[in-house]
Amino acid sequence: MKRIGLFVCWCGSNIGGVVDVPRAVQEAGNFPGVAYATDYKYMCSEPGQDMIVKAIEEHNLDRVVVASCTPMLHEPTFRKTIARAGLNPYMFEMANIREQCSWVHSQEPEKATKKAIALIRRALAKVSKVEPLFESYIPLTKRTLVIGGGIAGIQAAIDIADNGHEVILLEREPTIGGKMVKLDKTFPTMDCSACISTPKMVQVAQHPNVKLMTYAELTEVNGYIGNFEVTIKQKARYVDHSVCTGCGICTEKCPTKVLSSYELGLGTRKAIYIEFPQAVPNKPVIDPENCRYLKTGKCGVCAKVCPTGAIDFEQKDEFITEKVGSIVVATGYDLFKWEEVYGEYGYGRYKDVITGLHFERMVNASGPTDGKIKRPSDGKEPKSVVFIKCVGSRDENKGKTYCSRACCMYTAKHAHQVLEKIPDSNAYIFYMDIRTPGKLYDEFYRRTALEGAQYIRGRVSKVYQSGDKLVVMGTDTLLGRPVQVEADMVVLATAMVPSEGADKTAQLVGISADKDGFFTEAHPKLRPVETMTGGVFLAGTCQGPKDIPDTVSQSSGAAAKVSALLSKDELATDPMISSINEKICSGCLACKAVCPYKAIEEKKISEKVRGKVVERVVASVNTGLCQGCGCCTVACRIGAANLKGYTNEQVIAEVDALCL
Amino acid sequence: MRYAYYPGCSSDTTGKEYEATVRIVCKNLGIELVDIPDWSCCGATAAHGKSHLLNTALPARNLALAEEMGLDVVTPCAACYQQLATANKEMKENQQIAEKVNQATGKNYQGTIKVKSIVEVIGSLEPDIIKAQMVKPLKGLKIAAYYGCLMVRPPSVTGFDDAENPMFLDNLMRLAGAETMDWPHKTECCGGALQVSNEHIVVKLLDKIYKEALKSGANCMVAACPLCHFNLDGCQSTCNRLLGTTYEIPIFYFTQLLGLAMGLNQQELQFNSHFTDTRKVLKLVG
Numbered sequence: 001m002k003r004i005g006l007f008v009c010w011c012g013s014n015i016g017g018v019v020d021v022p023r024a025v026q027e028a029g030n031f032p033g034v035a036y037a038t039d040y041k042y043m044c045s046e047p048g049q050d051m052i053v054k055a056i057e058e059h060n061l062d063r064v065v066v067a068s069c070t071p072m073l074h075e076p077t078f079r080k081t082i083a084r085a086g087l088n089p090y091m092f093e094m095a096n097i098r099e100q101c102s103w104v105h106s107q108e109p110e111k112a113t114k115k116a117i118a119l120i121r122r123a124l125a126k127v128s129k130v131e132p133l134f135e136s137y138i139p140l141t142k143r144t145l146v147i148g149g150g151i152a153g154i155q156a157a158i159d160i161a162d163n164g165h166e167v168i169l170l171e172r173e174p175t176i177g178g179k180m181v182k183l184d185k186t187f188p189t190m191d192c193s194a195c196i197s198t199p200k201m202v203q204v205a206q207h208p209n210v211k212l213m214t215y216a217e218l219t220e221v222n223g224y225i226g227n228f229e230v231t232i233k234q235k236a237r238y239v240d241h242s243v244c245t246g247c248g249i250c251t252e253k254c255p256t257k258v259l260s261s262y263e264l265g266l267g268t269r270k271a272i273y274i275e276f277p278q279a280v281p282n283k284p285v286i287d288p289e290n291c292r293y294l295k296t297g298k299c300g301v302c303a304k305v306c307p308t309g310a311i312d313f314e315q316k317d318e319f320i321t322e323k324v325g326s327i328v329v330a331t332g333y334d335l336f337k338w339e340e341v342y343g344e345y346g347y348g349r350y351k352d353v354i355t356g357l358h359f360e361r362m363v364n365a366s367g368p369t370d371g372k373i374k375r376p377s378d379g380k381e382p383k384s385v386v387f388i389k390c391v392g393s394r395d396e397n398k399g400k401t402y403c404s405r406a407c408c409m410y411t412a413k414h415a416h417q418v419l420e421k422i423p424d425s426n427a428y429i430f431y432m433d434i435r436t437p438g439k440l441y442d443e444f445y446r447r448t449a450l451e452g453a454q455y456i457r458g459r460v461s462k463v464y465q466s467g468d469k470l471v472v473m474g475t476d477t478l479l480g481r482p483v484q485v486e487a488d489m490v491v492l493a494t495a496m497v498p499s500e501g502a503d504k505t506a507q508l509v510g511i512s513a514d515k516d517g518f519f520t521e522a523h524p525k526l527r528p529v530e531t532m533t534g535g536v537f538l539a540g541t542c543q544g545p546k547d548i549p550d551t552v553s554q555s556s557g558a559a560a561k562v563s564a565l566l567s568k569d570e571l572a573t574d575p576m577i578s579s580i581n582e583k584i585c586s587g588c589l590a591c592k593a594v595c596p597y598k599a600i601e602e603k604k605i606s607e608k609v610r611g612k613v614v615e616r617v618v619a620s621v622n623t624g625l626c627q628g629c630g631c632c633t634v635a636c637r638i639g640a641a642n643l644k645g646y647t648n649e650q651v652i653a654e655v656d657a658l659c660l
Numbered sequence: 661m662r663y664a665y666y667p668g669c670s671s672d673t674t675g676k677e678y679e680a681t682v683r684i685v686c687k688n689l690g691i692e693l694v695d696i697p698d699w700s701c702c703g704a705t706a707a708h709g710k711s712h713l714l715n716t717a718l719p720a721r722n723l724a725l726a727e728e729m730g731l732d733v734v735t736p737c738a739a740c741y742q743q744l745a746t747a748n749k750e751m752k753e754n755q756q757i758a759e760k761v762n763q764a765t766g767k768n769y770q771g772t773i774k775v776k777s778i779v780e781v782i783g784s785l786e787p788d789i790i791k792a793q794m795v796k797p798l799k800g801l802k803i804a805a806y807y808g809c810l811m812v813r814p815p816s817v818t819g820f821d822d823a824e825n826p827m828f829l830d831n832l833m834r835l836a837g838a839e840t841m842d843w844p845h846k847t848e849c850c851g852g853a854l855q856v857s858n859e860h861i862v863v864k865l866l867d868k869i870y871k872e873a874l875k876s877g878a879n880c881m882v883a884a885c886p887l888c889h890f891n892l893d894g895c896q897s898t899c900n901r902l903l904g905t906t907y908e909i910p911i912f913y914f915t916q917l918l919g920l921a922m923g924l925n926q927q928e929l930q931f932n933s934h935f936t937d938t939r940k941v942l943k944l945v946g
Contacts, residue, residue, distance in 0.1 A: 343824025349842075464844030467875060471844075 002128055003035040005061035006120065007052055009043035009068035011098055016041070018102035020113040024067070028120040033128055035059050044074050049081045056085035063087070063130060065123045067095035067116065072523070088132035090575065090645060095123035118658055125657030129650045133575035138624055140226030141325040142566045145170060147218055147505060150178020151197060151548060152540025152555045153330035154204045159559030160328075161209035165566045168322055169204060170232060171214045172501075175279035176201050178332055182262070182357065184364040184371075185417070186548055187409045188444035194278065194366065201280040215285055219319065221508045224597075224625055225535030226325045226571045236315040238286035238294070239272070244310035246283045248274070250302035258290045260368075264358050266376065267368030272302045272311075276366065286311075326535045326562045327509055329519060330555065331502050333541040336392035336399060336495035345391070345463045345492065351377040352470055353463060353490045356410055363417050373421055375489040378468070382488030385418045386472045387411045387429040388460050392495030394432060400495050400516055406547040407493035408435045412445045414491060415453035427453045428485050430460050430474050438549070456483060463490055496545040511536055518544045529558040537561050576645035577626040578633065580619045585640040587617035591632035599625035600632060663781065664726035664773075665693035666744065668737035668886070669701060674894075675737070675886025677930035681915035682736045682778055688793055688922055689785060693734065696725050704739035705853040705887075716757055717764045719747035723775070724767035736778040736915075738811040738885035739852075745775040745817050777811060779884045779914065780820070783828040790835050795923040797837025800944030803917075804841050804878035805829040806869070808888040809849040823847065829884060829914060836921040843876035845869045852887040855895060863899040866892065870899070870907045880910040880941045882917060889913060894935045910938040920945065 008025050010016030021039045029037030036059040040048045043066055055061060064087070066078050071094040079089035097116040105112035144160050146153045149171030157169045169176065180186075181201070183193035205212050213232060220231035239250075254270035262275040269275070271290040274282060292299035293313060303311035335355055339348030346353055352375045354362075365371035375382045389407055392399030408431070415427035434455070436442040449455055458475040465471075472485045498517040506513050511531040512520045519542050522530040529537050539555040540546070546554070565571075580591075582605060592600040603620035606613050619632075619641070632641040639648050671679040686693050703718030723744060726733045735741050751758045752771040762768055782790070807826050815823045826847065830840040848869055851862035869892070873881055883889040893911040900907055916929045920942075931938045 343822060347825065349825075462844075464872070466844065466872060 002033040003060055003062045004031075004033045004124060004127055005052070005055050005059065005064045006031075006034050006037040006124065007043055007048075007055075007064065007066045008037070008039040008097075008120070009048070009066065010039060010041045011043075011068060011102075012041065015068070015098050015102045015116075018106050018109050018112050019097060019116045020109065023113060024097075024116050024120060027117050028067075028124065031121055031124045034124065035061060043068050044077055049077075049084075052078070052081050053085040056082065056087060061087075063091040063093075063127045065093050065095060065120065065127050067097050067120045067123065069098040070096050070100075073526075088134075090133040091127070091130055093123040093127040093130065095119045121657045122654045125653040126650050129647070129653050130645070133644055135572040135575050136623065137570040138226060138573055140566070140568065140571050141228075141323045142166065143168065143322070143324045144326045144328060144562050144566070145218075145228070145230055145322065145324040146328045146330060146539075147509075148178070148330035148332055148499075148540070148542070149173075149176030149212075149214065150330060150332045150540065151180040151200070152332065152542075152551045153178070153328070154197075154200050155552050155555035156328045156330060156537075156539045156559045156562075157204050157210055158200065158207065159556050160562050160566075161204075161207045163559070163563040163566075165209065165563065167207075167210045168232075168324065169210055169212050170216055170218060171212075172217045173275070174215045174237070174273075174285045175275045175281070176204070176212070176214060177278075177280065179357070180548060181276075181278070182364070183360045184367070185413065187413045188438075188440045190413075194364075198278045198280075201278070205280045212281070213320075214281060216320075218505065218508055221327070221510065224627075225533075225565075227624065228324045228327060228535065230322050230324060230327075232320045232322065234318040234320055236288070236317050237284075238288070238291070238311065238313055238315050239284055240310045240312050240315070241281060241283050243308045244283045244306075245308055246274070246281075247307065248284075249305045249307070250311065251284055253301050253305045255299065255301060256290055256292055258287070263361055263368045264355075266358060266361055278366075326537065326565055328537045328539055328555075328558050328562060329505060329509060329511065329531075329542055330539040330558075331505055331542040332499045333496040333545065334499045336497045338391050338399075338492060338494050341398045342391065342492075344461060345388070345490070346465070350463065350465050350470060350490075351375075352382075352488065353492065355492050355494045356407070356414065359414050359491050360410075363414075363421070373418065373489075380488065381422055382418075383422065383424060384426045384485070384487045384489075385415075385428070386460075386463075386470070386485055386487040386490045387415060387427065387493065388463075388472075388490065389429065389431045389493040390459075390495075391492040392497075393493075400497065402495075402516065402545065403435060404493075404496045404545040405435070406496070406545065409438070409441055409444065409547065411491075411493050412436075412448040412453070416448045416451060419448075419451050419453060428472075428487070429453055429455050430472075431455060431457055432459065438547070458483070496541060498542060502542060509533070509536055511538075518542065529554055529561055535565065573623065574628060576628045576643065577623055578621045578628065578630070578641055578643050580621055581640045581642065582618045583640075584638050585618040586638060587619065588637070589617075589619055590635045590637065591619050591641050594631045594635045596629065596631065597625045597627050599627070661690060661781075662692040662694060662731055663734040663776070664696050664729045664731035666696055666699055666702070666722055666726070666733050666735040666740060668735055668740040670737060670886035670890070674890045677933050678736055678886050678889065678913045678915060681913060681919045681929055684924060684928065685782070685915045685918045685922070686778075689782065689789065691781060691785075694729065694731065696722060696729065696733070699725065702740045702743040704737075704743045707743075713757070713760055713764065715743075716747045716750050717761045719743040720751055720761045720769055721765040721767060723748055723751065723773065724762075724765060724769040727769055727773050732774040732776060734776045734778055734781050736884075737887065738777065738808050739887050741775065741777040742810040742817070748773075748775045749817050777818075777884070779811070779829055779832070782918070783832055787835055790832070790918075794836055794921045796921050796945070798833070798917060798921050798945050799837060800879075801833075801838040801917070801941065802841060802877055802879045803830075803833050803838050804843050804873035804876055804881045805833060805846060805914075806850075806873075806881050806883050806888060806892065806911075807846045808852075808883065808885050809847055811885065812847055829882065832914060833882060833917065836918055838917065841873070841876040841878045843872050843878065845872040850888055850891045852885075852891040855891050859898060860902065862891065862895060863902050866895055866899045867903055867905060870896070870905070870909055873909065874907075878909075879944075880912060880938075882912050882914045884914050896936050908936060910934070910936055910941045912938070 256271035260269040707715040
C-alpha cells in the first residue's frame with residue numbers, strides 16, 4: 001500500500017487568506033493512500049521542511065505532495081527535503097494552489113477552496129503512480145564562449161578566466177570595447193570612460209586563459225549544457241595579424257576615405273583601418289566594400305608599403321569549430337532608429353539633431369572634433385542646446401513601452417558638459433519624469449540643475465529648421481503653457497534596443513526573447529543571469545536596458561554562475577527524459593520529426609520471431625540531448641514514447657482525478 | 661473613374677475658383693464627378709464641439725446618399741474630408757454609434773464606400789497620365805506646398821503618406837514642372853476655423869507659416885482646401901495690418917496650377933478672384 005504524505009501551505013495570507021486550508025487538508029486527506037495530512041504557515045521555511053522530514057520518518061511515508069506555490073519556485077527545495085529523509089527525490093509532486101488558484105481567485109474564496117482541493121487531488125493521483133528516478137552523469141567541457149566584446153563580455157570573460165577556466169571572447173567588430181569605449185565620461189563620478197575601459201580591454205586580451213576572436217561571428221551552435229559545439233566565422237581581414245606589427249603605415253597611405261561607422265558618421269577613416277588608437281587588437285582590417293584593390297583590382301598601396309608583407313588580398317572567411325561547456329550572451333544594445341518614426345523631429349533630415357551617442361563622440365577628447373562641441377552642420381559651437389528625453393522610450397505610439405534607464409543620467413551629464421565647456425551657453429532639457437535611482441545619481445542631477453540646466457517638464461511636439469536655428473516647440477506642463485526654444489543643436493536621448501542581429505543570436509543559441517527582443521532571464525528576480533536553456537547565461541544590456549555599473553555587476557554574476565558550473569567534473573542530467581518502449585515501437589519515426597532537440601535517432605534491433613532472427617528499426621533517445629519536452633510522446637501513435645516523470649499513465653491518472 | 665462628389669459649402673462662395681478648377685482638371689484627367697443629390701452640411705468646425713452624435717450624423721447622411729449611388733466619395737475640402745472620413749471610420753467600427761446615427765438620419769448606412777480627398781484621387785493617377793496633360797510647365801514657381809492640419813491627421817483616419825512631412829502635393833506640383841520647397845510648416849494649423857472669432861490668434865499662426873514659407877525660398881504657396889486658402893489668402897492684409905508685416909504671397913489652389921500647366925486660360929482659372937495679387941509670380945510662368 002502506498003503511503004502518501006500531504007502538506008498544504010498557507011503561504012502566510014497568500015494562500016491562507018483565500019483558500020480554506022484546513023478544509024482542503026481534511027477533504028483531500030481522504031484520498032486513497034494518504035497516510036498523513038497537515039498544513040503549515042510557510043512550508044518552505046526551515047521548520048516547515050523539518051516537519052516534512054519528521055513526518056516521513058514517523059509515518060513511514062514513501063511519497064509526498066506539497067500544495068503551495070509554483071514548482072518553478074520550490075520544487076527543487078522540496079525534492080531536497082524529502083531526499084534528506086531518505087526518499088528518492090522524484091517521489092514527489094507539487095500542487096500549485098497559489099499562482100493557479102488563490103492569486104487569481106482572490107474574490108471567490110469558496111470556489112477557490114474547491115479548486116484547491118481538486119488541484120491537490122490531481123497531485124495525489126499522480127504521486128500514487130510515480131517511481132524513483134535516478135540522475136545520470138555526463139562529462140563537461142571546461143571552456144566558455146562569451147558572445148560580445150563590450151564591457152559586459154569583457155568583464156564576464158575576465159572573471160571566468162580569473163577563476164581558472166578557458167574563455168573564447170567573440171566580437172563581430174574589428175575591436176573589442178563596445179559602446180562604453182566610445183563614451184566620454186561616465187556618470188556620476190565623471191571618470192573618463194576610455195581610461196577605465198581600455199585597461200580592461202588590454203587585460204582581457206592578454207589573459208592567458210582568454211582566446212580573443214574579433215571580426216568574427218557565431219554561425220552555428222549544437223549540443224547542450226556542458227557539451228556545446230559552436231561554429232564561428234572568422235571574417236576575412238585581408239591582413240595577416242600574425243605578422244602585422246600594427247605600425248599604421250598602411251592606414252596612412254591608403255587613398256580611400258570613407259565615413260567611420262565607429263564615429264557614427266561624424267568622422268572619417270580609411271578603407272584599411274584601425275577603429276581607434278587604443279583598439280584591441282591594435283591591428284588593421286580592410287573594409288572590402290570600399291577597398292579599391294578588392295573592388296577593381298587596382299591600387300594595392302597598403303601591400304606595397306607594408307614592411308612585413310602582412311597584406312593578403314587572397315584571405316577568405318574561415319569557419320572554426322570550438323567545443324565549450326557554457327555560453328555567456330553579452331550582445332549589448334543599439335540605439336532605437338528614431339529617424340524612421342519621429343517625423344516631428346525631422347526624420348533625421350536636420351543635421352544638427354543628433355543622438356546622445358553622437359554627443360559622446362563629439363565631447364570625447366579622442367573623438368572626431370577633439371572634444372570640442374561643434375554642431376555637425378557648420379562646425380560652429382552651439383550656444384543653445386536642447387535635450388529631448390524619452391525618444392522612443394516610454395512612447396507606446398511610436399517607440400517602446402519601457403524606460404531605457406540610463407538616459408536621465410547621461411542627459412544630466414551632457415547638459416553639465418555643455419554648461420562647463422561652452423561659455424554663456426544654455427542647456428534645456430525636455431523631460432517626462434526624472435528617474436535617477438542609484439548611488440549619488442540624484443545628487444548629480446540636482447547639481448546639473450543648480451548649474452543652470454533648464455529642466456522643462458513636457459514633450460516636444462516639433463523640431464524644425466528655421467534658417468540656421470532649430471526651433472523646438474514643446475509644452476511646459478508645470479506652467480501649463482506652450483514653449484518655444486531656439487536651439488543651435490538638439491540632442492535626443494534615444495531608447496536602447498537589442499543590438500542588431502540579437503534575434504539571430506537567440507535563435508542560434510536557443511534562448512527566448514521578450515516582446516521587445518531583449519533576452520529573457522530564467523526568473524526576473526531570483527535567476528536574473530540564467531536563461532531557461534541550461535548552460536547559457538546573460539550579461540548586460542542584451543537582457544534589458546541598464547547602465548555601466550549594473551552591466552558590470554550582472555556580468556560578474558553570470559561569470560560566477562559559469563564558474564560554479566565549470567567547477568564540477570561532470571554534470572548531473574535531469575532524469576525526466578523520454579524513453580522508447582522498443583517492444584511496441586513500430587519504427588515510424590514520427591517522434592524524430594517532431595523532436596526540437598534532434599535527440600531521437602534510428603536504431604536497428606534484431607529479435608526472434610517464430611524461430612527466425614528479424615532485423616527492424618526502432619526509435620532511440622539520446623539521453624544527453626533530450627530535454628524532456630514530451631513532443632515525442634504526443635506524436636507516438638502507440639504510446640511507445642514515454643516521458644519519465646510524466647508517463648502516459650501518470651497524466652491519465654491526473655486527468656481522471658480532475659475530471660471524474 | 662467615377663466618384664460621388666461632395667462639393668462642400670464653400671464651393672459656391674469663397675471657394676468658387678477651387679470648385680471650378682477641380683471640375684475642369686478632373687474632366688481633363690478622365691475623372692468623372694457625380695454630384696451627390698441633396699447633399700447637406702458636413703458639420704465641420706462647429707458640430708464636434710456641440711455633440712458627438714451630431715458630428716457623426718451630419719457627414720453620415722451624405723455617406724449614406726453616396727452609398728445609394730454605389731460610388732466612393734471624393735471631396736475637395738480638407739475639413740469636409742476629415743469629417744466624412746472620421747464618420748466613415750466610426751460608422752464602420754462602432755456598431756452602437758452606427759445604430760444611433762442611422763436612426764437619426766433615417767438612412768441605413770452599411771459602410772461599403774471609401775472617402776477620398778481630391779488630392780488623393782488625382783495624386784494616385786499614373787504620373788504619365790498627368791504628365792501627358794502638362795503642356796505648359798510651371799517654370800519659375802517655387803512652391804511651398806501647404807497641406808494644412810486636417811487633411812493628413814490623424815494618420816489612423818486619413819492614411820496619407822506621412823503626417824509630419826507629406827509629399828503627395830509636392831509630387832503633383834513637380835509633375836507640373838514647378839519646384840517645391842522643403843519647409844517645416846506643411847501641416848501647421850493656419851487657424852482657419854478661428855478666422856472670424858479670434859483674429860489675433862489667427863494672425864500669429866499665419867505669420868509663422870508665411871515666415872517659414874519665405875525662408876525656404878518659396879515665391880508662392882499652394883493649398884488644397886477652401887478654408888486654408890481663404891485664410892492664407894484673405895487674411896494676409898489683416899496680418900500685415902495687425903503685426904506690421906509686409907507679406908504679399910500669392911496663394912494658389914493646386915487645381916488652378918494644374919489647370920495652368922494644362923494650358924487653360926487665366927480667365928477660366930479665376931486668378932483674379934484672389935485677395936493677394938498673383939500677377940507677378942504668374943509672369944514667371946509666362
